Amino acid sequence: MTTRADEQRVLDGVPTQLYIGGRWRDATGGATFAVEDPSTEQDLVHVADGTPEDAVAALDAAVAAQAAWQGTAPRERGEILRRAFEAMVARRDDLALLMTLEMGKSLAESRSEITYAAEFFRWFSEEAVRIGGRWMDSPAGDGRVLVMRQAVGPCVMVTPWNFPLAMGTRKIGPAVAAGCTMVMKPASSTPLSMLALVELLEEAGLPPGVLNLVTSSSSSAVVKPLIEDERTRKLTFTGSTEVGRSLMAQASDRLLRLSMELGGNAPFLVFDDADLDAAVDGAVIAKMRNMGESCVAANRFHVHESIADEFTARLGERLGALTVGRGTDDGVDVGPLVNAEQRDKVAELVDDAVGRGAKVVVGGERVDGPGYFYPPTVLGQVPADAAVLREEIFGPVAPVTTFDSEDEALAQANATEYGLVAYAYTQGLERAFRVIEGLQVGMVGLNKGTVSNPAGPFGGVKQSGFGREGGSEGIEEYLSPKYVALGL
Numbered sequence: 001m002t003t004r005a006d007e008q009r010v011l012d013g014v015p016t017q018l019y020i021g022g023r024w025r026d027a028t029g030g031a032t033f034a035v036e037d038p039s040t041e042q043d044l045v046h047v048a049d050g051t052p053e054d055a056v057a058a059l060d061a062a063v064a065a066q067a068a069w070q071g072t073a074p075r076e077r078g079e080i081l082r083r084a085f086e087a088m089v090a091r092r093d094d095l096a097l098l099m100t101l102e103m104g105k106s107l108a109e110s111r112s113e114i115t116y117a118a119e120f121f122r123w124f125s126e127e128a129v130r131i132g133g134r135w136m137d138s139p140a141g142d143g144r145v146l147v148m149r150q151a152v153g154p155c156v157m158v159t160p161w162n163f164p165l166a167m168g169t170r171k172i173g174p175a176v177a178a179g180c181t182m183v184m185k186p187a188s189s190t191p192l193s194m195l196a197l198v199e200l201l202e203e204a205g206l207p208p209g210v211l212n213l214v215t216s217s218s219s220s221a222v223v224k225p226l227i228e229d230e231r232t233r234k235l236t237f238t239g240s241t242e243v244g245r246s247l248m249a250q251a252s253d254r255l256l257r258l259s260m261e262l263g264g265n266a267p268f269l270v271f272d273d274a275d276l277d278a279a280v281d282g283a284v285i286a287k288m289r290n291m292g293e294s295c296v297a298a299n300r301f302h303v304h305e306s307i308a309d310e311f312t313a314r315l316g317e318r319l320g321a322l323t324v325g326r327g328t329d330d331g332v333d334v335g336p337l338v339n340a341e342q343r344d345k346v347a348e349l350v351d352d353a354v355g356r357g358a359k360v361v362v363g364g365e366r367v368d369g370p371g372y373f374y375p376p377t378v379l380g381q382v383p384a385d386a387a388v389l390r391e392e393i394f395g396p397v398a399p400v401t402t403f404d405s406e407d408e409a410l411a412q413a414n415a416t417e418y419g420l421v422a423y424a425y426t427q428g429l430e431r432a433f434r435v436i437e438g439l440q441v442g443m444v445g446l447n448k449g450t451v452s453n454p455a456g457p458f459g460g461v462k463q464s465g466f467g468r469e470g471g472s473e474g475i476e477e478y479l480s481p482k483y484v485a486l487g488l
Contacts, residue, residue, distance in 0.1 A: 059229055124174050379397065442461050
C-alpha cells in the first residue's frame with residue numbers, strides 16, 4: 001500500500017503548467033482547473049486551463065520547429081525515443097502511482113500500462129531509421145520513378161482519459177520518428193500523466209517546439225482554432241465516435257489529414273468446441289482490463305447455447321471474486337469508474353437489461369461512495385433488445401447471450417455500427433479462418449483475450465474509425481509519399 005506521503009511526493013513532482021516552445025508557462029489569464037481523484041471525489045491538484053490563444057501559440061512553436069526537426073538525422077530521433085523508453089521503465093512505479101491517482105485503476109494495471117506505453121517509444125525508435133522509398137524504371141523506358149516519404153508536418157493530437165499514457169505514446173512515438181512536430185491536448189480528467197511524460201521527453205533531449213502541451217477544461221475551445229489553422233497538417237484523435245464525427249466535420253473544410261480511433265462494441269464469441277477454461281480466462285482479461293473502460297473491452301458475450309449456462313456461471317464466479325476499492329490499496333483488482341456520469345450510464349444499462357428479463361449472476365448494484373465505484377457484473381439470458389448489447393458499456397459489466405449456429409454467431413457479432421475488435425474461441429482450424437474472415441472488424445483476438453501490441457496495427461473499420469497506430473503501418477500515418485518523375 002502506498003502512503004499519503006508517497007502520493008504527495010508524486011503529485012508535487014509533476015508540472016502543472018502549459019508547455020509551449022520548450023518553456024513551462026501559465027495559461028493566458030492564469031486560470032486553472034482541478035484534477036479529481038475518482039476514488040475519493042477529492043481534488044488532487046490544479047493545472048493550467050489553456051485558452052485558444054495558448055493553443056495558437058503552441059502551434060506557432062510547432063511550425064517554427066518543423067523544418068529543423070524534419071532535418072534531424074533519423075538516428076538521433078530514434079535515440080531520443082530510446083532514452084525516453086528507458087526513462088519510463090526506470091520511473092515506472094512513480095508514473096503508475098500518478099496514473100492511479102488521477103484515473104483510478106489499480107497500481108498493477110497502471111504499471112502494466114506504463115510498460116505497454118513505453119514499448120511504443122522503443123518500437124518507433126527502431127522504425128525511425130527504416131523510413132523507405134522506392135526506385136524503379138519507368139514502364140515506358142523514358143526515365144525513372146522515385147518515391148520518397150517525408151514528414152506530414154505539424155500535428156494536433158487529442159487523447160482520451162482511459163489510458164493516459166499509452167494513448168499518447170502511440171501517437172507521439174511515430175510522429176517523433178517521422179519528423180513531425182506536435183500540439184498535444186490530453187483529456188481534462190487525466191492530464192497529469194501526460195504532463196509527466198512531456199517533462200520526461202524534455203529530459204531525453206527532445207528539442208524545444210517539437211512537442212507542445214496545452215491542458216484545458218474545454219477541448220473544443222482549444223482544438224477548433226487548430227483545426228481551422230492552415231498550418232496544421234494532421235489531426236489524430238482517440239475518443240468517442242460522436243466527438244470524432246464532429247471533428248471530422250470541422251476538418252472537412254480544409255481537407256485535413258485525419259486518424260480516428262473511435263468507439264467499439266466488441267463481441268466475444270465462444271463456440272461449442274472452445275477450450276472453456278481458456279475462454280473464461282480470456283473473457284476475464286478482455287472484459288476487466290481497465291475496469292472495462294476500454295474501447296477494446298469485450299462488450300457482449302455470444303456463447304453457444306450448449307455451454308452458455310456453464311460459461312456464465314464460471315465467469316460470474318471469477319468476476320465476483322475480484323476486489324473493488326481504491327487503486328492504491330493492496331489487493332485491489334477493480335478501481336472506480338472515471339466519474340459519476342460514467343457510473344450512472346453503466347447502472348442504467350444494467351437496469352434496462354434486468355427490466356427486459358436478464359438475470360443478474362453477480363453484481364448489479366452500485367457500491368456506496370465516496371468514489372465512483374460499480375462492481376463487476378455478469379448478466380445471463382440477456383434479451384436481444386437490451387441496450388447493453390447495442391451500446392458501448394465502458395464499465396465492468398458482462399452481458400451473455402446465446403447462438404445456435406456459426407452463421408448466427410457472425411450475424412450477431414456484426415450487427416453493430418462499430419468494427420474495432422472481436423474475440424473468438426474455437427479449436428477448429430477451418431472454423432477459425434471462416435470466423436476471422438467473416439468478422440467485420442479491424443482486429444481479432446483468436447483464442448486470446450488481448451490484442452494490444454506495439455508491433456501490430458491498432459485500429460478499426462465502420463464507425464470505429466480509420467488509420468492505424470502501431471506496427472510498421474503506424475509511422476505511415478505521419479508520412480506523405482512524394483513521387484518524382486526523373487528523366488534520363
